[in-house]
Amino acid sequence: MKKNVLIIGGGPSGLEAATILKKFNYNVILVERSSILGGHLAKWDRLFPYMEPAKETLDVLLSNIDGITIFKDTEVNSINLLDKSYNVILSNGITILADALLITTGFDLFQAEKKEEYGYGIYEKVITSAELEEYFKTLNNNKIDNPKKIGFVHCVGSRDEKAANRACSKVCCATAVKQACEIKEKYPDADVYCFYMDLRMFGRGYEDLYLKAQKDYAIRFIRGRVSEVSEDINKSLVIKAEDTLSSKPIRVTLDLLVLMSGMRPSSGGEKIKKMLNLMTEDDGFFSTKDSIYSLQHSKLAGLFYAGAATGPKTLPDSLHEARSAAIQIHNYLNN
Amino acid sequence: MKILTSNILQISPSEVIDRIPDSYNNFVIPFVIGITFIILYLSIGLIRIIYHLEKEERITLLKSLFKPKIIIKNIKDIFNDCLIHTKIWKRKPLLGYMHSSIAFGWFLLIVLGHIEVALFVPKHLSISEGSLFYPIFYRFFVWVNPEHVTLRGYFFFFLMDFVLLYILSGVALAMFKRVRSLALGMRHTTKPSLADRFALYSLWAIFPLRLLAESFTADLSGGSFLTIPMNYIFHNFFGNSLNFMPTWWLYSTCLGIFFLAMPFSRYMHILTEPLLIVFRNAGLKVTKPRVGFAEAEIYACSSCGLCIDACPMNVKKKNLKFSSVYFIRFLRRHNTKKINAIANKCLLCGKCFALCPVGIDSPSIRVAQRKTNHNKYEYNYNQINYSSIPKQSKTLYFAGCMTQLTPVILNSLENIFKQAGEDYTILDKDEVICCGRPLMLSGREEAAKELINKNKKIIQESGCNKLILSCPICYKIFKEEYHLKNIEVLHYSQYINSLLENNIIQVKKEDKKIVYHDPCDLGRGSGIYEEPRNVLKSIGELVKADKEREENICCGGSLGSLTLEQKDRNIITEGAISSLMANHPDTIVTACPLCYKTIRNNSPIDVEDLSEIISRNIIKK
Incomplete structure (x- = not known):
């Protein structure tokens, strides 16, 4: 009889792991709480550093899902740890006896309105990186009306203890540079500013993107945090920041401000955590069995993690983890 | 002298007469040593404190001693805070009872003792006749003539026994509290120091020993419902009333030890608190962290530990050492490293001050301590622009940096102003000026004062008559340090409240x-x-x-x-x-x-x- 593997979360990690586990000849069940597969990837337009369309990657991920039992619009109601398996009850009434569980619950974006000094939800012309990405996809957002001056704020809800997140969200620097270039393509006459603490261009091709942004797109990078945002009579935004390289306070008037929301543990993951009393680190993401060798294992036998459920990750990193998790699950089920 | 006394007796038979030749016995020596020491210590301490006060402070203090209003307040406060402990009663009645029974009870014993002496053997009120110890050991020195006891005498016998019982019930509660503090409403209590222990155990022993000592002599010098039955029992057991000498020695020794340990223990608060009340009512404030007025505050700390439970840092037990009581203890011991650590760590929320039964303003002491470390940094506020107020209106609104970081408050207030038809100007619309409080809180008083003066000039020259603030941090310093003339300073909660009460907005x-x-x-x-x-x-x-x-x-x-x-x-x-x-x-x-x-x-x-x-x-x- 085929063994059951249940995957919680239908983002890139979940889809990739499901595809491989299916090839290993397991009975794979994937649960997704929303009505679409692909997670944040499905909402994205293009991917850094080479501007590949997100849809292409998503299409590859979705091309092999035949034979996988997928429940969309479905949540996990309860999980009970049995002797060697997990008894999982879903919100659609179905009960599954899973021999292994893979948690790919990913991340939620930091709620930018919590960082109130940036004025998200208060001033009309303040949007998040996710909204800008959606605009690139649909070209429809009434907040973006031929802006002449555009600013990007890095590290919104990341590396900020007051926003209860000390950690770096890893992807926002490259995303901001990518989006700065893209908006400059759309509005070539606009001045584009990036307010950063330091730029973490760690991946292959990221540094090139950063250089290109300066040389080809004339994006102006200002090292220093934005202290506050206010609105003038014309509904333009007045940004106060410090340029720490010239040690001077600066003031810029902008038509659009984009907040690079960081990654927070997903609310779906929080629910699973409570059901099984799973461990999380200070940053709120799940604890892995160790920090170097067993990144896909949890402390519970038969329960595995992949992707951003264990901390901020880039898309390629998440996909690697999904493949790695599939192999670990295969080893576990054959021992 | 004996002959003289008997002569008087023959003329008019007295109710009470001296029993002991020369009205002196060696057992009073420990007590006399203790009381002399404490009087000297207190006098020197008082001189030290007054020496360290600024000249203006000394003048204010002196003046206050002649203002009838302040005199009445002093008496009232000393009675309420030092004797009755009204503040503790209100919060924790059982704890209040414990404190007032010992403090007020002991006070009554001393006063009643002196009244008895004044009524029955008035000559002993003079210092050459032993006024230092005679009223304390009154029951040892006198013989009461049973044939001449008046109702007045019986009244005092009863009163003294009753007060002693009142104190003993408090002492019993205090002992119980050491074992189980929670029963009296305290989650955490302080760890006593060595001097505290000496003073504490001698204090506990004083009143039971007094009961024993007075019971032994109750048949000679009078007693009531407590001491007479005990005297009866003792006589049946010991047969010889001479056994009472050791108890009087012990009683006097315990008093002596208590007074000797007092300056080094928490019990110094008993004597310092009245002093603190007089200083405080005179209007003195903490300016230096260790000397002057602060010294009175430090020694007035009773180390009760109510501030431990009050401190918000103590939700998790690990921060207990940051409470005011330990801060003050380290100040007494001049432990600079720990003093600085606590002074810098404190949130200055003021809860310990609000709940302190003695009313010790330890947040101010902390800020004063910070001043000793942080006042030296350079500052320059030349860039502040005086011409930044766009138009003149009767109402000025100062948002402050925190409100600027919270635009929803700024927007909401502007809406309220508009709905109320208020003619207003925002003082820091374009340039954010600091109110000076963060500098003040971090001990940089000079820099803060400079900012305050600059801001004050702008505000005073604007011609407004109302200043509205949305940040309580600003509000406090505007109220306390700015001294704005003819300008009403309002927090917006007060402003909105008056709008609603006067039906200006609905x-x-x-x-x-x-x-x-x-x-x-x-x-x-x-x-x-x-x-x-x-x-x-x-x-x-x-x-x-x-x-x-x-x-x-x-x-x-x-x-x-x-x-x-x-x-x-x-x-x-x-x-x-x-x-x-x-x-x-x-x-x-x-x-x-x-x-x-x-x-x-x-x-x-x-x-x-x-x-x-x-x-x-x-x-x-």
Whole structure:
């Protein structure tokens, strides 16, 4: 009889792991709480550093899902740890006896309105990186009306203890540079500013993107945090920041401000955590069995993690983890 | 002298006569040593404190001693705080009973002892006739003539026994409290030092020993319901009343030890507190952390430990050592390293001050301590522009940096101003000027004063007659340090409250349960508790928090602390939120941009600012 593997979360990690586990000849069940597969990837337009369309990657991920039992619009109601398996009850009434569980619950974006000094939800012309990405996809957002001056704020809800997140969200620097270039393509006459603490261009091709942004797109990078945002009579935004390289306070008037929301543990993951009393680190993401060798294992036998459920990750990193998790699950089920 | 006494006896038979030749016995020596030491110590201490006061402070103090109003207040406060302990009674009745029974009881014993001497053997009130010890050991020195005892005598016998019983019940409670502090309403109590232990155990022994000693002599010098039966028992057991000498020796020795240990123990507060009250009522304030007025405060600390439970840092036990009581203990011991560590760590929420039964202003001592370390940095405020007020109006609004970082408050207030038809100017619309309080809190008084003077000039020259503030942190310093002439300084909760009371704006009700969080600087710091609550009652149903008003827990965001880590702050915030959630509110409302930001980042339910909820529900004209 085929063994059951249940995957919680239908983002890139979940889809990739499901595809491989299916090839290993397991009975794979994937649960997704929303009505679409692909997670944040499905909402994205293009991917850094080479501007590949997100849809292409998503299409590859979705091309092999035949034979996988997928429940969309479905949540996990309860999980009970049995002797060697997990008894999982879903919100659609179905009960599954899973021999292994893979948690790919990913991340939620930091709620930018919590960082109130940036004025998200208060001033009309303040949007998040996710909204800008959606605009690139649909070209429809009434907040973006031929802006002449555009600013990007890095590290919104990341590396900020007051926003209860000390950690770096890893992807926002490259995303901001990518989006700065893209908006400059759309509005070539606009001045584009990036307010950063330091730029973490760690991946292959990221540094090139950063250089290109300066040389080809004339994006102006200002090292220093934005202290506050206010609105003038014309509904333009007045940004106060410090340029720490010239040690001077600066003031810029902008038509659009984009907040690079960081990654927070997903609310779906929080629910699973409570059901099984799973461990999380200070940053709120799940604890892995160790920090170097067993990144896909949890402390519970038969329960595995992949992707951003264990901390901020880039898309390629998440996909690697999904493949790695599939192999670990295969080893576990054959021992 | 004996002959003289008997001569008098023959003329008019007296109720009470001296029993002991020369009215002296060696057992009084320990007591006399102790009381002499403490009187000398106290005098030198008083001279030291007065020496360290500034000249103007000395003059204010001297003047206050001749103002009838202050004299009456001094007497009232000393009676209430030192003897009756009204403050402790109000919070924890059992603890209050314990304290007042010992303090007031002992005071009564001393006073009644002297009255007895004055009534029956008045010559012993002079110092050459042993006034130092005679009234204390009165029952040892006299013989009461049973044939001549008057009702007056019996009255005093009864009163003295009754008071002793009253004290003994307090001592019993105190002993019980050492074993189980929680029973008397204290979660944590202080760890006594060595001198504390000496003083404590001798204090506990004093009153039972007095009972024993007076019981032994009750057949000679009179007694009542307590001492007479005990005297009867003793006589049946010991057969010989000479056994009583050791108990009188012990009683005197314990008193001596207590007085000798007193200056080095917490019990110094008994003598210092009246002094502190006189200084405080004169209007003196802490300016230096260790000498002058602060010294009176330090020695007035009774080390009771009520501040341990009060301190918001103690939600998790690991921060116990940062409480005021230990801070003051380290100050007494001149432990500079620890003094600085605690002074810098404190949130300055003022809860320990608000709940302190002695009223020791330890937050001010902390700020004074910070001044010794941080006042030396350079500063330059030449860039502040005087010409930045665009137009002149009667009402000036100062947002301050925290409100600038919380645009929803600024927007809501502007809406309220417009609806109220207020002609207003925003003082810091373009350039944010600091009110000076963060500098003040970090001990940089000189820099703060310079800023204050610059701001004061701008405000005074603007020609306004009303200054509205939305940040309690600013409000406190504007109220206390700016001394603005002919300008009414208002927190916006007061302003909105007056708008509602005078029907200038109307609001519609929401079907919501609201809990109000008292910002430290608004509530405890400025005494504004009612206005924001009044405003909220017009919006929805106001529910209570577990701890509120002066007992409210700091939100954890306070600017006061220089070194507290974010992690520890978050724990405090959780504590504050769980107190607010006690009665299952739908919304938390506060009236401080900093509290608002701090609570909002951690709250499971909606958090709104007072101005926001009003602005949303204002009925447009």
